[in-house]
Amino acid sequence: MGDSLHLHSLLIHGGIDGDKTTGAVNVPIYQTSTYKQSGLGENTGWEYSRTGNPTRAALEKLIADLEGGEYGLAFASGLAAIHTVLSLFSAGDKIIISDNIYGGTFRIIDKVFKPLGLRYEIVDTTDTTKVEAAIDPETKAVYIETPANPLLSVTDIAATAELAKKAGVLLIVDNTFLTPYLQRPLTLGADIVIHSGTKYLGGHSDTVSGLVALRDKAIAERLYFLQNAIGGVLSPFDSFLMIRGIKTLGVRMDRHVANATHIATWLAKSGYVSKVYFPGLPGDPGYEVQMKQADGPGAMISFVLKEEYDYRAFFRNLKLITLAESLGGVESLVCHPASMTHASIPADIRRQIGIADELIRFSVGIEDVSDLISDLRQAIEAARKE
Ligand SMILES: *Cc1c(COP(=O)(O)O)cnc(C)c1O
Numbered sequence: 001m002g003d004s005l006h007l008h009s010l011l012i013h014g015g016i017d018g019d020k021t022t023g024a025v026n027v028p029i030y031q032t033s034t035y036k037q038s039g040l041g042e043n044t045g046w047e048y049s050r051t052g053n054p055t056r057a058a059l060e061k062l063i064a065d066l067e068g069g070e071y072g073l074a075f076a077s078g079l080a081a082i083h084t085v086l087s088l089f090s091a092g093d094k095i096i097i098s099d100n101i102y103g104g105t106f107r108i109i110d111k112v113f114k115p116l117g118l119r120y121e122i123v124d125t126t127d128t129t130k131v132e133a134a135i136d137p138e139t140k141a142v143y144i145e146t147p148a149n150p151l152l153s154v155t156d157i158a159a160t161a162e163l164a165k166k167a168g169v170l171l172i173v174d175n176t177f178l179t180p181y182l183q184r185p186l187t188l189g190a191d192i193v194i195h196s197g198t199k200y201l202g203g204h205s206d207t208v209s210g211l212v213a214l215r216d217k218a219i220a221e222r223l224y225f226l227q228n229a230i231g232g233v234l235s236p237f238d239s240f241l242m243i244r245g246i247k248t249l250g251v252r253m254d255r256h257v258a259n260a261t262h263i264a265t266w267l268a269k270s271g272y273v274s275k276v277y278f279p280g281l282p283g284d285p286g287y288e289v290q291m292k293q294a295d296g297p298g299a300m301i302s303f304v305l306k307e308e309y310d311y312r313a314f315f316r317n318l319k320l321i322t323l324a325e326s327l328g329g330v331e332s333l334v335c336h337p338a339s340m341t342h343a344s345i346p347a348d349i350r351r352q353i354g355i356a357d358e359l360i361r362f363s364v365g366i367e368d369v370s371d372l373i374s375d376l377r378q379a380i381e382a383a384r385k386e
Helices: 007-013 054-067 078-086 103-116 128-134 157-167 217-230 236-247 249-270 287-293 311-317 347-352 369-381
Strands: 071-075 094-098 119-123 139-145 170-174 192-196 210-214 273-277 300-305 333-335 360-363
Touching: 007 054, 007 236, 007 249, 054 071, 054 210, 054 236, 071 078, 071 217, 078 103, 078 192, 078 210, 078 217, 094 103, 103 119, 119 128, 128 157, 139 157, 157 170, 210 217, 236 249, 249 273, 249 300, 249 369, 311 360, 311 369
Parallel strands: 094 119, 094 139, 139 170, 170 192
Antiparallel strands: 071 210, 192 210, 273 300, 300 360, 333 360
């Protein structure tokens, strides 16, 4: 279905639309592990559901369409997707990673792949000259998140893609924070896009999933091999939930972004904070690049309260906004990166990359924005130190 369709229509009609057999407007949940073969070597194209499943295939086609890619893959979690992509590399290879990166991504690289011989170098990828300087003959990939977790720093995708191409290394972009609705890295020159579908794509905090999209046939064939060989695939039911979530991605993201922009602007003027990180605020270091390469700033805000407020008391006093891991759901969530999402990064590295113990990360939901501001205000006021 339709490369000519606009994104809002692709969200609803992209991938494999409906069911040809019955006319059902939704892709059925093919809850089966195996498929009947009519004779030896004669099958319907489906053999075993780790290798391929029609519900999962519909989601895989959909993410490829949305990202402007040719190939898509769906996994049981974002980290299962990351595991499979990192399995493209071998002992002795080096990858360059952003200094701001999801804690679990750092953990699998440092604790699972490094012992197997994969080397990594942490680089401030917001500065492309530093990326260029870090590329050596063993470097096989640059792995970035933008805006990055949790300081929302912005890396120039097109500029990084250009120098990666020149050096013959892959550019891998974790696009979880923006989704293809706001940013399409493959169209800016990236080679592989990764998602935690758990977040905005699913959108309802009810499914854990991971997605990959790309254009290169040879790399895609290797990834399909690894997906089947490693086996961290998404179930048919969860694939259905992802397709269902993605249908409303556009309207959800519009509201997420409007709420976040309103709240970041309010916070910056409120007198309550010493720092606000949000690439949608003019004056934010990432603002210009963000506006150039994406269709919006996303809806993640990080901030630090002024010293007269106790951040632990702030978390305790919230009534509507929920203290929890994760992000990207319709409900507003806050977290404390130093003890939650980024606890797997050692304290010294955390400090080095600027993740203060006082940092608060806010995933702005789609509730009424005035209710969110009231809750923030009362929780901050109640956290004023004696
Ligand atoms: C959550 C997240 C992941 C990991 O995804 P899971 O679905 O939790 O395995 C990877 N990258 C980013 C940016 C994330 O927010």
